[in-house]
């Protein structure tokens with residue numbers, strides 16, 4: 314039985330796995346202790362649960378449990394990493410390198426750094442969404458303290474060459490931070506093999522709860538420290554104060570454990586479903602896959618349907634919960650900055666849909682989605698003057714559009 | 718964003734989607750908007766010798782409100798005289814479709830399209846084009 318709307322927006326957030334919820338529940342009631350309470354069993358139990366979660370997480374990303382700093386989510390982790398490194402390494406330099414397609418949590422943290430007098434280089438990407446390693450190397454100066462490049466992009470799923478980037482960072486004595494929110498739990502992420510010094514990720518993108526995430530901070534080769542951005546009781550080795558969110562942390566731990574155990578089978582199944590979705594939708598004339606086909610997360614597909622407008626399309630696919638690269642309200646006629654950075658024209662960016670699959674997506678849902686999207690696109694094209702002009706062979710770039 | 722029932726109705730069952738023969742002297746065509754703005758509307762009217770609009774068709778690339786605005790406009794245009802058509806104000810469309818403030822420009826686009834179609838008809842028939850008072854955005 315299909316339930317509507319069908320949820321295909323798993324890059325925005327995932328449903329929580331029932332097994333995660335089950336693991337969390339006792340920590341809302343009986344086991345309510347503060348993990349920092351040293352004098353009684355309530356505190357010890359909470360601390361034990363947090364330590365266990367640290368191990369579950371460490372095992373997924375191949376680090377030491379002590380290298381996990383709990384936060385409220387990837388936004389906070391990104392902020393802590395960038396602002397914290399900027400403060401901690403001020404005597405070494407003040408230059409940070411990032412890319413234009415990063416999440417706003419990274420970009421806006423970098424903007425903040427610039428206001429404080431720091432220098433930031435924003436690397437461009439090519440039409441596949443990939444940065445250029447030569448450009449990255451050329452941007453490194455003696456003042457550079459941090460390279461922050463995301464693992465997998467949230468809009469198109471493109472995977473950056475993480476190992477090559479970290480090798481460049483190492484060679485130049487620069488720290489490497491990655492926002493791996495979309496990647497952790499979905500593909501093998503190994504901080505040792507990948508050469509990562511700091512890494513942000515979040516519970517709610519991997520079938521865990523919202524409001525909890527972590528920052529991995531390397532302790533050896535090199536030993537990395539970040540200046541706390543929140544003052545208080547000195548929790549999390551002094552890098553993030555605040556009473557730990559024990560139920561959330563237990564949930565994040567459980568989510569990591571499940572991802573580790575089920576990643577391979579989940580990925581194989583999801584890849585098959587995505588392949589089917591893509592093959593069918595790309596059969597529609599003038600539809601395009603956005604971003605690198607090859608270097609990509611397994612659970613996302615971003616497709617543009619030329620000559621139909623995104624918001625109208627969203628309305629046409631009302632049985633699906635997906636997201637669109639367009640935001641056509643007169644106030645902000647801004648197509649996605651990620652698609653724009655990849656050199657896509659505004660009209661193609663406006664016509665894009667992002668499909669995000671999950672562990673819970675079924676073949677029945679994908680079949681329905683295929684028919685539903687095809688029907689909506691066909692109907693809207695019959696209504697689209699641009700489609701008619703295209704069919705008549707009119708070059709739309711040569712048309713003089715009425716000023717409005 | 719929640720759409721009104723009327724917007725949903727016009728979007729799901731658009732009236733008068735189609736194309737009139739733009740080479741005919743009796744047909745006026747208005748094409749407004751631009752693809753990079755995310756909205757393009759084409760509205761056509763056919764006018765008889767008594768200056769009565771006998772047919773109206775539209776095609777729209779845009780959001781649901783833009784589609785509904787143009788669909789509604791074609792319904793209203795049929796049977797009106799050209800002068801009556803000129804008097805259609807975008808705020809009437811806003812009211813009829815219960816458009817929220819961020820969607821007002823979709824109705825402006827429809828008003829522009831009506832005026833622009835009338836102008837095209839006028840020019841084709843040797844009349845002066847009218848000033849376009851309102852402009853989108």
Ligand SMILES: Cc1ncc(COP(=O)(O)O)c(C=O)c1O
Nearest residue numbers: 386387388416418467492494515
């Ligand atoms: C790449 C990326 N970074 C950061 C975030 C923010 O994560 P959170 O919601 O946990 O703050 C998201 C989610 O929107 C994301 O996709």
Ligand code: FES
Nearest residue numbers: 641756780783823
């Ligand atoms: S056409 Fe731009 S929001 Fe309606």
